[in-house]
Protein backbone atom coordinates (compact mmCIF):
# COMPACT_ATOMS: atom_id res chain seq x y z
CA UNK A 1 0.00 0.00 0.00
CA UNK A 2 1.04 3.60 -0.57
CA UNK A 3 0.67 6.81 1.40
CA UNK A 4 -0.28 9.90 -0.54
CA UNK A 5 -0.20 13.28 1.18
CA UNK A 6 -2.40 16.19 0.17
CA UNK A 7 -1.00 19.60 1.00
CA UNK A 8 -3.70 20.94 3.32
CA UNK A 9 -2.69 24.55 3.94
CA UNK A 10 -5.41 26.14 1.82
CA UNK A 11 -7.75 25.36 -1.06
CA UNK A 12 -9.51 22.24 -2.37
CA UNK A 13 -7.58 19.62 -0.37
CA UNK A 14 -10.65 17.84 1.06
CA UNK A 15 -11.90 16.97 -2.43
CA UNK A 16 -8.54 15.40 -3.29
CA UNK A 17 -8.49 13.44 -0.03
CA UNK A 18 -11.97 12.13 -0.81
CA UNK A 19 -11.01 11.21 -4.40
CA UNK A 20 -7.89 9.34 -3.23
CA UNK A 21 -9.82 7.49 -0.52
CA UNK A 22 -11.77 5.74 -3.33
CA UNK A 23 -8.66 3.75 -4.23
CA UNK A 24 -7.81 0.52 -2.47
CA UNK A 25 -4.41 0.32 -0.90
CA UNK A 26 -4.05 4.08 -0.74
CA UNK A 27 -3.96 5.96 2.51
CA UNK A 28 -4.53 9.65 1.92
CA UNK A 29 -3.25 12.06 4.56
CA UNK A 30 -3.51 15.82 4.94
CA UNK A 31 -0.02 17.36 5.11
CA UNK A 32 0.55 20.47 7.20
CA UNK A 33 3.96 19.88 8.77
CA UNK A 34 7.40 18.75 7.64
CA UNK A 35 7.06 15.68 9.82
CA UNK A 36 3.93 14.67 7.91
CA UNK A 37 5.60 15.49 4.59
CA UNK A 38 8.49 13.18 5.43
CA UNK A 39 6.14 10.20 5.84
CA UNK A 40 4.40 10.32 2.44
CA UNK A 41 5.34 8.49 -0.78
CA UNK A 42 3.84 11.21 -2.96
CA UNK A 43 2.09 14.56 -2.72
CA UNK A 44 -0.95 16.26 -4.18
CA UNK A 45 -0.85 20.06 -4.32
CA UNK A 46 -4.46 21.23 -4.68
CA UNK A 47 -6.11 24.22 -6.29
CA UNK A 48 -6.91 27.31 -4.29
CA UNK A 49 -4.93 30.51 -4.26
CA UNK A 50 -1.26 30.10 -4.99
CA UNK A 51 -0.12 33.35 -3.35
CA UNK A 52 -1.86 32.46 -0.09
CA UNK A 53 -0.69 28.85 -0.25
CA UNK A 54 2.88 30.02 -0.76
CA UNK A 55 2.69 32.46 2.15
CA UNK A 56 1.15 29.92 4.51
CA UNK A 57 3.81 27.38 3.50
CA UNK A 58 6.49 29.99 4.19
CA UNK A 59 5.07 30.85 7.62
CA UNK A 60 4.62 27.26 8.67
CA UNK A 61 8.23 26.50 7.73
CA UNK A 62 7.18 24.04 5.05
CA UNK A 63 8.26 25.96 1.95
CA UNK A 64 11.91 24.92 1.96
CA UNK A 65 11.03 21.25 2.56
CA UNK A 66 8.51 21.33 -0.26
CA UNK A 67 11.07 23.00 -2.53
CA UNK A 68 13.70 20.41 -1.72
CA UNK A 69 11.18 17.70 -2.54
CA UNK A 70 9.97 19.11 -5.86
CA UNK A 71 13.44 20.15 -7.03
CA UNK A 72 14.81 16.67 -6.36
CA UNK A 73 12.14 15.38 -8.80
CA UNK A 74 11.96 12.00 -7.14
CA UNK A 75 8.63 11.71 -5.35
CA UNK A 76 5.52 11.83 -7.54
CA UNK A 77 3.57 15.09 -7.33
CA UNK A 78 0.09 15.71 -8.74
CA UNK A 79 -0.55 19.44 -8.86
CA UNK A 80 -3.83 21.02 -9.90
CA UNK A 81 -4.57 24.66 -10.70
CA UNK A 82 -2.89 26.73 -7.95
CA UNK A 83 -0.74 23.64 -7.32
CA UNK A 84 0.44 23.79 -10.94
CA UNK A 85 1.43 27.42 -10.39
CA UNK A 86 3.35 26.46 -7.24
CA UNK A 87 5.21 23.68 -9.05
CA UNK A 88 6.13 25.85 -12.04
CA UNK A 89 9.64 27.08 -12.53
CA UNK A 90 8.30 30.54 -13.36
CA UNK A 91 4.95 32.36 -13.16
CA UNK A 92 3.85 35.46 -14.96
CA UNK A 93 1.65 38.09 -13.33
CA UNK A 94 3.38 37.67 -10.03
CA UNK A 95 2.64 40.40 -7.54
CA UNK A 96 5.37 42.92 -6.81
CA UNK A 97 8.18 41.09 -5.12
CA UNK A 98 7.00 37.81 -6.57
CA UNK A 99 5.24 34.96 -4.86
CA UNK A 100 7.05 31.98 -3.43
CA UNK A 101 7.04 29.14 -5.95
CA UNK A 102 8.42 25.65 -5.47
CA UNK A 103 9.78 25.00 -8.94
CA UNK A 104 10.88 21.72 -10.43
CA UNK A 105 8.41 21.60 -13.31
CA UNK A 106 9.97 23.04 -16.43
CA UNK A 107 7.18 25.39 -17.50
CA UNK A 108 6.18 29.02 -17.49
CA UNK A 109 2.60 29.58 -16.33
CA UNK A 110 0.24 32.51 -16.46
CA UNK A 111 -1.51 32.59 -13.07
CA UNK A 112 -4.77 34.08 -14.27
CA UNK A 113 -4.66 33.26 -17.94
CA UNK A 114 -8.42 33.30 -18.40
CA UNK A 115 -8.81 36.66 -16.72
CA UNK A 116 -10.87 37.77 -13.80
CA UNK A 117 -13.92 38.80 -15.83
CA UNK A 118 -14.73 35.17 -16.40
CA UNK A 119 -14.05 33.37 -13.16
CA UNK A 120 -14.85 29.86 -14.23
CA UNK A 121 -16.01 27.72 -17.11
CA UNK A 122 -16.29 24.10 -18.12
CA UNK A 123 -15.13 22.46 -21.32
CA UNK A 124 -15.02 19.03 -22.89
CA UNK A 125 -11.72 18.54 -24.64
CA UNK A 126 -9.49 15.87 -26.13
CA UNK A 127 -6.86 14.53 -23.79
CA UNK A 128 -4.10 12.02 -24.06
CA UNK A 129 -3.83 10.22 -20.76
CA UNK A 130 -0.46 8.67 -20.12
CA UNK A 131 -0.53 4.96 -20.93
CA UNK A 132 -3.63 5.28 -23.10
CA UNK A 133 -3.22 4.19 -26.72
CA UNK A 134 -5.64 6.70 -28.13
CA UNK A 135 -6.88 10.16 -27.30
CA UNK A 136 -10.11 10.41 -25.33
CA UNK A 137 -12.29 13.23 -24.11
CA UNK A 138 -12.41 14.76 -20.67
CA UNK A 139 -14.87 17.16 -19.12
CA UNK A 140 -12.90 19.78 -17.19
CA UNK A 141 -13.80 22.44 -14.65
CA UNK A 142 -11.68 25.60 -14.78
CA UNK A 143 -11.76 28.06 -11.86
CA UNK A 144 -9.69 31.23 -12.26
CA UNK A 145 -7.43 28.84 -14.05
CA UNK A 146 -3.82 29.26 -15.03
CA UNK A 147 -2.44 28.05 -18.37
CA UNK A 148 0.96 26.78 -19.37
CA UNK A 149 2.65 29.23 -21.74
CA UNK A 150 5.97 27.51 -22.36
CA UNK A 151 7.23 23.98 -21.77
CA UNK A 152 10.74 22.59 -21.54
CA UNK A 153 11.83 19.67 -23.72
CA UNK A 154 11.22 17.11 -20.97
CA UNK A 155 7.58 18.10 -20.57
CA UNK A 156 4.91 16.03 -22.30
CA UNK A 157 1.68 17.87 -23.12
CA UNK A 158 -1.43 15.83 -22.20
CA UNK A 159 -4.23 18.26 -22.97
CA UNK A 160 -4.78 21.52 -24.78
CA UNK A 161 -7.87 23.67 -24.70
CA UNK A 162 -9.05 24.35 -28.28
CA UNK A 163 -9.53 28.01 -29.20
CA UNK A 164 -13.28 27.59 -29.71
CA UNK A 165 -13.72 26.32 -26.12
CA UNK A 166 -11.85 29.18 -24.52
CA UNK A 167 -13.76 32.03 -22.84
CA UNK A 168 -11.09 34.43 -24.07
CA UNK A 169 -9.83 34.78 -27.64
CA UNK A 170 -6.81 32.59 -28.30
CA UNK A 171 -4.43 32.48 -31.23
CA UNK A 172 -3.61 28.85 -30.60
CA UNK A 173 -4.79 26.10 -28.25
CA UNK A 174 -3.36 26.53 -24.75
CA UNK A 175 -1.75 23.82 -22.66
CA UNK A 176 -3.85 22.74 -19.67
CA UNK A 177 -2.38 19.35 -18.64
CA UNK A 178 1.13 17.95 -18.77
CA UNK A 179 3.61 15.63 -17.16
CA UNK A 180 7.34 15.60 -16.59
CA UNK A 181 9.04 12.66 -14.91
CA UNK A 182 7.26 12.19 -11.56
CA UNK A 183 5.03 15.25 -12.05
CA UNK A 184 1.44 15.35 -13.31
CA UNK A 185 -0.26 18.74 -13.59
CA UNK A 186 -3.65 20.07 -14.67
CA UNK A 187 -4.85 23.67 -14.93
CA UNK A 188 -8.38 22.39 -14.26
CA UNK A 189 -9.87 20.57 -11.24
CA UNK A 190 -10.17 16.77 -11.74
CA UNK A 191 -11.12 16.39 -8.06
CA UNK A 192 -14.39 18.25 -8.73
CA UNK A 193 -15.72 15.84 -11.36
CA UNK A 194 -16.47 12.12 -11.10
CA UNK A 195 -13.85 11.21 -13.72
CA UNK A 196 -11.11 9.51 -11.70
CA UNK A 197 -8.69 8.78 -14.56
CA UNK A 198 -6.18 11.47 -13.53
CA UNK A 199 -6.08 10.27 -9.95
CA UNK A 200 -5.93 6.66 -11.14
CA UNK A 201 -2.95 7.38 -13.33
CA UNK A 202 -1.25 9.17 -10.44
CA UNK A 203 -1.92 6.33 -8.00
CA UNK A 204 -0.42 3.87 -10.52
CA UNK A 205 2.63 6.06 -10.83
CA UNK A 206 3.03 6.24 -7.04
CA UNK A 207 2.77 2.43 -6.81
CA UNK A 208 5.32 1.97 -9.60
CA UNK A 209 7.74 4.42 -7.97
CA UNK A 210 7.46 2.67 -4.62
CA UNK A 211 8.02 -0.69 -6.34
Ligand code: GLN
Pocket residue numbers: 046047048049050051080081082083085111112143144145146
Ligand atom coordinates in the same frame (compact mmCIF):
# COMPACT_ATOMS: atom_id res chain seq x y z
N1 GLN B 1 -5.39 31.60 -10.36
C1 GLN B 1 -5.30 31.07 -9.04
C2 GLN B 1 -3.98 31.40 -8.38
O1 GLN B 1 -3.33 32.30 -8.74
C3 GLN B 1 -5.52 29.57 -9.03
C4 GLN B 1 -6.98 29.26 -9.09
C5 GLN B 1 -7.34 27.86 -8.64
O2 GLN B 1 -6.54 27.12 -8.06
N2 GLN B 1 -8.59 27.49 -8.81
O3 GLN B 1 -3.59 30.79 -7.45
